[in-house]
Amino acid sequence: MPEIKVTPLGAGQDVGRSCILVSIGGKNIMLDCGMHMGYNDDRRFPDFSYITQNGRLTEFLDCVIISHFHLDHCGALPFMSEMVGYDGPIYMTHPTKAICPILLEDFRKITVDKKGETNFFTSQMIKDCMKKVVPLNLHQTVQVDDELEIKAYYAGHVLGAAMVQIKVGSESVVYTGDYNMTPDRHLGAAWIDKCRPDMLITESTYATTIRDSKRCRERDFLKKVHESIERGGKVLIPVFALGRAQELCILLETFWERMNLKAPIYFSTGLTEKANHYYKLFITWTNQKIRKTFVQRNMFEFKHIKPFDRSFIDNPGPMVVFATPGMLHAGLSLQIFKKWAGNEKNMVIMPGYCVQGTIGHKILNGQRKLEMEGRSTLEVKMQVEYMSFSAHADAKGIMQLIRMAEPRNVLLVHGEAAKMGFLKGKIEQEFSIDCYMPANGETVSVTTNPSVPVDISLNLLKREMALGGPLPDPKKPRTMHGTLIMKENSLKLVSSEQALKELGLNEHQLRFTCRVQLQDPHSDPDTLHRIYTHLKSVLKGYTIQHLPDGTVMVESIVIKVSSSAEDTNTKVLLLSWSYQDEELGSFLSTLLKKGLPAGIC
């Protein structure tokens, strides 16, 4: 039985370093190749030694697919391709291909330049890695090789985020990456057709959350920011340079305009300008509204939001600052946080998910005394707010996607074990399909049952369809017969006669002849007629003919009558049939041996 095997190397019952291996129809695919933000040691990257102990991965993988540019989905890519070694194709969408190297370089700088780590990938490696990237367009069917094809769907998580369908023959797997089922201020909602994959690998970040309406959350967010500004506080919003940041900027920009607010809004990092430029050039990946109006007013040209300078940290008075990175684990956002944490008028709004081990995660869990490097502790007095703006599908959205795609199995990744367990139960109950949640390094295999595609001769098919009538009759299914010819890789189903002809074989006729003696005091023609009448009454549903040349035909069986030379009352019946009528012939010879019943005229 064909099997599909899935092994997460990362993101199995966890969020971070997404990396999932899929084996399907003899092909091996790596889905995402991310890093873990919560670790600084080996656990930062997926354990590629699972694939092979010694050396390069090229011969073990047919392709690598990256779902979007977040580092927990692509952060290990240069390490994998350049340091472990992989030269095959890496697929990602155009925006991902554009933005991914920038974030990788950023990440490299923080790790190597700031933390002084060695044995890390270099700028050149990022460049070399990106040369192996093949861009992917939405809905385009890309033929990786003769058998393996992939197709990207819109995922709506960040600019360029894609879900991907992997297909070999009639077997298929869909990997969602991270996705969002509700359109937001700059992106549209994820969509997939009813592609009925054998396996749907879905993220489950918000496996147990049902988020309230988007509008409410936005109002909430604006209210909190506004209140804080009113009382003279500073608001820190840690974000990643691309993605959520643009959505919140659009939100604040329109709010500032409407309320005529004067407090400055800053956006840190030199990336901003560039980031917004990417959004302008890839406007076709944003939502309907932005796409429609971009000629008149480009939503990514902000009037109220200005670039931030480090010296502004100590400026008096209220301000709103977007600073990177989003989980307060390093960089400017952490620096600002340290400065502002002590003042209860200030506020930090965490607009996205924080992985374990980061400061973001700690303060969200209510920790108010943080141990910093150098044994100092930091007391957090500022308000800490969590706003789920992170564009992941919630439980409702995940169920909705399952309903859209109609998979035969579901496999959960990118979530916490306990929450996954709950969702798994819900999925199995609601859809009556199997749901898996393997840990890292654990393999799930499901057997598939693919149908065998065969070329049927049109003659045979048409004959069958004509006989069967336009609608199938469930009570009387018609059986069709044919010969399947298997030659090299082709499978052809033809009628038996055609098969003989095509294979250049002679037909071998197997015939039987049987003489039956019968006592019947009538003339030969009368006897024959009596036989005809008798058979008519016994054999319902058969073609029986009394032919003028003195024979009776039952289907293709010939019956002849002659009188015995010695006794005219003894008739000799001659039955002759071919192998194709064997059952009937055998039946008739036995039946006629019993004689004709009385009372037949």
Added chain:
Amino acid sequence: MKLYCLSGHPTLPCNVLKFKSTTIMLDCGLDTTSVLNFLPLPLVHSPRLSKLPGWVSKDGNINLEKELKECAKRVFVDSQPEFCLPEKELLDLSNIDVILISNYHCMMALPYITEHTGFTGTVYATEPTLQIGRLLMEELVNFMERVPKSQSATCWKNKEVQRMLPGPLKDVVDVWAWKRCYSMLEVNSALSKVQLVGYSQKVELFGAVQVSPLSSGYSLGSSNWIIQSHHEKVAYVSGSSLLTTHPQPMDQSSLKNSDVLILTGLTQMPTANPDGMLGEFCSNLAMTIRAGGNVLVPCYSSGVIYDLLECLYQFIESASLGTTPFYFISPVANSSLEFSQIFAEWLCHNKQSKVYLPEPPFPHAELIQTNKLKHYPSIHGDFSIEFRQPCVVFTGHPSLRFGDVVHFMELWGKSSLNTIIFTEPDFSYLDALAPYQPLAMKCVYCPIDTRLNFHQVSKLLKEVQPLHVVCPEQYTQPPLTQSHRSDLMLELQPPPMPYRRCSVLNLPFRRRYERVYILPELANSLVPSEVKPGISVATVSAVLHSKDNKHTLQSVSKPPPAPPSKKRKRVMEEPPVVQAPKPLLSGAVPLEAFLATLQKHGISEVKVEETADGHILHLQADDTLIQLEADGTHIVCDNNEPLRTTLRDLVLRFLQKL
């Protein structure tokens, strides 16, 4: 399989393909050359045009002075210009399931089809095709509605009257298929029926047919289409280019192995080299400006203009035109320039890599930023304030019958310092200029048509090897004006099947196979046996299910076992239920081996007699005959059913079952 040809224009095709159970319209081109027969629509009152004399036949019998005006010995219709629509009477257009659009120039008749024929299907197009197509339609509507003309001339169309008119009006055909322009309302409604597709996306139509757009290299988002089932493949080639301009290169390999290739949209200027034309364009432009004249470039607002601007971007400095203002005037000028920058996925590799930097893919962004290129929605408003001469103006419509270009013709036509440079190949420049004669301005004709020429297409066809080629009849003979140029036509073996407007072609298909799926349970139950080295056969008895044009075969479910019959005696009297019919047999029964087998089964008293065709075996103990021949075996056996069945099975051992 049939092809209905609704347009006779080779580059603005409209064909309908009936393929399996689907009806597919291929493109929806609008023949706009009809507007050349009309008077231009001036934006501001033109005393010259309004003073043109009306036309009265020489004998004075026909007086159409209200409808027809005479200018420089030619007669023009004084009415809202009309376009020649695709044929609507050849087949019922409400049955069309889908319309496949290949590029934005080939969709301009869409509102006429989707809004006025009862069309209920879907239109497939790429995103750039939809967006830029929308702009071109919007522009057309805007051009027409800006200068409304209440008069609609119809009298001249009367057959009896038309016959009497001077040429070329006398000779135009299908005049009753000419219609006025649609409204924005109709455009929006038509375009709401478009479903977006990406290159190489496989779109299933009713489970019977799969269609897929391929990059054609001609314009942003332009595509050729593959229409195929599992065993038949039609390639539709329309407007393709092998030149490296801005669009993604043409995908040639996917066109391979098609049964039929429908070929339309070859270059209209087979003798003009686009690169040479571009050079001529630049030098004429520079010459005129240096002499203090203005340059007018009538053009569409998307397409070649991007390449012209790119060419000028490199040329401006070297030709010291840095201070010359370049104006692009169109109601959709801004949108067209903006849209061109956001379709990175659809651009050639060079341009694509620019957005990774991130930089706009086309250099006209820089021309705009540095104020060298300015764009305006029309000559009114800001333009009239900022207008400086000498200058270069890009504006439409290339037919010179409507749009802002009409104004510049009136303005600049009288001075020989000015030059008009034709770059669009769709209209004959002499015809375009006719209602402006006499004209003092210089005319330069450098049509730039990047579509395939005959040389390229014959090379392409050699490569992709279609079994049959269908093309407009114009491609099967040299152009009328160059009848000696046998290199300007398609010469193929077998010869291409030509079509013209209203042709109905039977496409030469031999459909022999169809795809059917054997369900796993049935597949596992099949018993293959090898009949020849490498060839195995298995007999299949199955139930066929056909749903949504997909066929599956599944095992015959066994009827529930009959309840044990009480009257055992009667069992034999029940006629046998027809089960699977016996397979056909093949092979021969070898005498020696068969005798040995008989021996093994205790049949030893066999007398063998040789005959002309084989042997007769006489089983003396049982008075039974077996006749063995190369292609048949005959068992004659009375009154001994057990023996007969034994012999039957022994014979079967030596034969193959099919």
